[in-house]
Amino acid sequence: MRRVLTVLAAGVPLAAAVFLPTASAQPRSGSATTPFVCSAPSVKAPTGTRVESVTAVRQAGGTITGTGVLQGSVSDVPAFCDVTVVLTHPGDGDHAQVRTWLPVSGWNGRFQALGGAAYLAGDNGVGLGTAVKNGYAATTTDAGVGDALDTSWALNSKGQVNTALLENFASRSQHEAALVGKQVVTSAYARRASYSYFTGCSTGGRQGYAEAQRYPDDYDGILADAPATNWDEFEVATLWPQVVMNNEKTYPTGCELDAFTNAASKACDSLDGVEDGLVNDASRCHFDPRRLIGTKVVCDGKELTITAADATVVRKIWDGPRTVSGKKLWSGVPVGADLKGLAETEAAPDGTVKGKPFQVPALWVQVWLKKDPSFDLSKITYSRFTQLFKQSQAEYDKVIGTDDPDLSAFRTSGGKLLTWHGQADQFIPTQGTVEYREQVERELGSATKVDDFYRLFLAPGTNHCGLNGLDGSADGLAALTAWVEHGKAPKTLSATLINADGQQVTRNLCRYPQVSRYRGHGDPALASSFRCVARPRH
Numbered sequence: 001m002r003r004v005l006t007v008l009a010a011g012v013p014l015a016a017a018v019f020l021p022t023a024s025a026q027p028r029s030g031s032a033t034t035p036f037v038c039s040a041p042s043v044k045a046p047t048g049t050r051v052e053s054v055t056a057v058r059q060a061g062g063t064i065t066g067t068g069v070l071q072g073s074v075s076d077v078p079a080f081c082d083v084t085v086v087l088t089h090p091g092d093g094d095h096a097q098v099r100t101w102l103p104v105s106g107w108n109g110r111f112q113a114l115g116g117a118a119y120l121a122g123d124n125g126v127g128l129g130t131a132v133k134n135g136y137a138a139t140t141t142d143a144g145v146g147d148a149l150d151t152s153w154a155l156n157s158k159g160q161v162n163t164a165l166l167e168n169f170a171s172r173s174q175h176e177a178a179l180v181g182k183q184v185v186t187s188a189y190a191r192r193a194s195y196s197y198f199t200g201c202s203t204g205g206r207q208g209y210a211e212a213q214r215y216p217d218d219y220d221g222i223l224a225d226a227p228a229t230n231w232d233e234f235e236v237a238t239l240w241p242q243v244v245m246n247n248e249k250t251y252p253t254g255c256e257l258d259a260f261t262n263a264a265s266k267a268c269d270s271l272d273g274v275e276d277g278l279v280n281d282a283s284r285c286h287f288d289p290r291r292l293i294g295t296k297v298v299c300d301g302k303e304l305t306i307t308a309a310d311a312t313v314v315r316k317i318w319d320g321p322r323t324v325s326g327k328k329l330w331s332g333v334p335v336g337a338d339l340k341g342l343a344e345t346e347a348a349p350d351g352t353v354k355g356k357p358f359q360v361p362a363l364w365v366q367v368w369l370k371k372d373p374s375f376d377l378s379k380i381t382y383s384r385f386t387q388l389f390k391q392s393q394a395e396y397d398k399v400i401g402t403d404d405p406d407l408s409a410f411r412t413s414g415g416k417l418l419t420w421h422g423q424a425d426q427f428i429p430t431q432g433t434v435e436y437r438e439q440v441e442r443e444l445g446s447a448t449k450v451d452d453f454y455r456l457f458l459a460p461g462t463n464h465c466g467l468n469g470l471d472g473s474a475d476g477l478a479a480l481t482a483w484v485e486h487g488k489a490p491k492t493l494s495a496t497l498i499n500a501d502g503q504q505v506t507r508n509l510c511r512y513p514q515v516s517r518y519r520g521h522g523d524p525a526l527a528s529s530f531r532c533v534a535r536p537r538h
Contacts, residue, residue: 036104038081041187045087046176052086052095058104064129068147070117074129079104083184087176092164096144098177100137100184101128108135110481111185111193113178113219115140115204118148118360121169122177127199137193139181143173149359154367161368163399170400171210174198178211178218195484199477201225201465202428205419209436210402212417212454216410221484222417223476226425226465230403230432232396235364236389237330238427239377240321241343242355242362243385246378248316250309251353255299257339259306260289260314265336265500272530273518277499278460278507281515281535282423283431285335289314317343320429323386330389331431334423338463341426354378358427368396405439407454417454418480420493420509422462422471430458437512447513457493457509460516461500472497474509492532508532 038058045051061079066072081102088095099122112131114123121143131138145153145165156162178196186192198219200208208224228234245251252260264287265279272280279285289311297304317339320332333342346356357377366375369388380388397403410417421433437456441447459467459474467474474495482488492508499505505525510516510532522529 036081036102036188038102038104038188040083041184043085043180043183046179048089049087049176050090052088054083054085056081056083058082059101061129061132064125066124066126068120068124070120070124070126070148072124072126074126074133077129077133078106080132081188083188085180085184087173087180089164089168094144094164094168096141096168096173096176098139098141098173098180099128100139100181101132102137102185102188103132103135106135107137107189109194110136111139111182111196112136113139113174113181113196113198115174115198115200115207115224116143116148117201117203119145119151119169119363120148120203121145121173121207136197137181137185137188139177139184141173141177143168145169149363151363151367151373155371159371161371166368166399171207171214171402174207174211175215175218178215195220195481197221197223197477197480197484199223201468202228205229206231206402208417212407212410212415213402213404216407216413216415220415221480222415223480224417224419225467225476226421226428227402227419227433228428229401229436231400232392233330233389233401234428234432235361236369236385236392237321237361237429238342239357239361239365239380240330240385241317241333241339242357242377243321243380243382244313244316245343245345245355246380247382248309248313250307250313251345251355252306252310252313252343253297253299253304253345254340255297256304256306256310257314257343259295259297260292260311261336261339262500263287263292264289268335269500272516273520274524274529276505276518276524277501277503278497278505279336279423280460280517281458282334282336282460283434284536287335289318313343314339321385321389324383329386331429331435334425334430336461337424337426339426341464360427364392368392403436403439405436405443407440407450408444411444411449411453415453416480416483418457418476418483418490419455420457420459420467420474420476420495422459422464422466424461424466424471425464427464434458434512451489451511455490456512457490458512459495459497459509460507461497467495472504494527 040054040056061077063075083100085098114127116122122140128138153165196219205224205227208222267287268279268285269275292306295306318332321329344356421430462471479490506527508527513535514532515535516530517533
């Protein structure tokens with residue numbers, strides 16, 4: 001999200017930030033030497049589809065401005081050929097666009113597909129432009145659906161879920177885009193791409209995992225960050241903060257929520273051996289919010305006192321959703337993440353404060369579960385929440401859960417999967433990704449076997465899709481290409497992070513399950529002052 005859907009009209013949503021991999025990609029030897037011609041190629045329709053149209057338009061490049069609510073821009077994009085293929089599944093009435101941007105010159109021999117954000121299935125132009133700028137031939141698909149917060153496609157005229165478009169959004173269209181995009185590249189350059197990659201964050205991250213699980217031969221490498229896997233569960237789970245506030249009839253202000261986050265972060269900062277403005281392992285931060293009861297907070301010129309009710313709300317949000325009997329349903333917001341993302345409030349004209357749900361989980365519950373866009377989310381009780389959670393699992397896990405731990409086919413294909421996830425992700429609980437990785441280990445036998453093709457890196461102090469330039473940066477695509485093309489498996493992932501004081505610091509993100517530990521000497525702002533060690537058991 002770009003700081004998110006608040007920022008949504010000005011920013012980036014749950015799939016949120018426009019994903020901009022930055023790997024240097026110099027033209028490879030053996031690139032096409034024949035004059036480039038921008039023309040509509042003949043495209044073989046993927047199984048189950050029919051090609052409706054194929055067009056090709058030569059574009060001058062320059063500055064590309066992103067479409068839709070995500071916006072964004074990228075400059076100095078070289079000239080490219082924009083090939084658009086429209087597919088339909090006969091009988092489904094859908095029309096999915098597959099767009100492929102081909103560098104007129106300087107192609108590096110690689111193919112890159114890009115995922116989407118929130119309910120946007122593909123890239124809005126900024127990622128495509130960035131890929132072309134870096135020498136890639138790039139593909140994305142809109143899956144026949146709408147923009148990031150557009151769910152007008154979800155229900156048909158009878159008020160029933162449009163299963164065809166949901167299947168497109170879940171995984172089908174991404175696979176078909178891979179097949180079509182590669183055909184377009186081969187036709188344009190008279191040879192196949194040497195390597196193929198998929199990149200995405202949030203919704204795009206989930207799409208990357210779907211590719212590894214369902215279509216293991218599509219890509220040589222997949223960079224899937226802050227992935228929205230377990231979609232059917234976490235989308236309901238991330239409505240929990242609003243349910244808590246409504247049921248407890250307590251709505252902490254943004255200033256009070258920040259006070260809890262800041263206090264917890266400060267208390268847990270030194271767990272890595274030094275106070276450096278970063279919580280290195282949020283899962284080990286067990287700050288008791290009751291410690292702030294009675295604390296004074298100045299907000300908009302008014303002095304507020306944190307109450308026991310405020311602390312109860314925060315404790316429940318950090319803990320995560322549970323049934324009425326106390327059974328854990330899902331992980332909560334990570335300690336150190338911005339609580340205002342999912343626990344945002346707003347004041348009515350009469351001064352009454354109420355919750356303001358984050359739009360992505362709100363729409364999931366209203367549209368796909370209740371089939372009623374006007375459903376009043378504030379009426380959800382704790383027991384009703386559990387019912388909705390289980391309903392979502394029952395109806396949608398097989399379609400869009402994206403949580404199959406059997407990646408053996410992807411491993412056999414020789415594919416590599418690389419993921420980073422911010423430990424202060426305010427929209428997708430980081431622990432969900434950790435638990436999926438552990439499930440894969442149990443499925444395939446050991447962490448060592450999984451590390452051969454799938455590696456996870458956790459980024460301290462980093463929010464949702466934050467290493468896309470919001471809370472620092474990391475060139476995951478460069479690490480992935482080195483792994484795929486040269487066999488150099490990343491032991492660490494070099495990153496620039498932003499600490500609590502707003503300062504840039506360098507870190508070598510540790511391969512899960514290792515964590516970073518201060519060496520006992522050296523500048524805490526430098527990666528060289530830390531080393532990766534085994535995570536403490538307690």
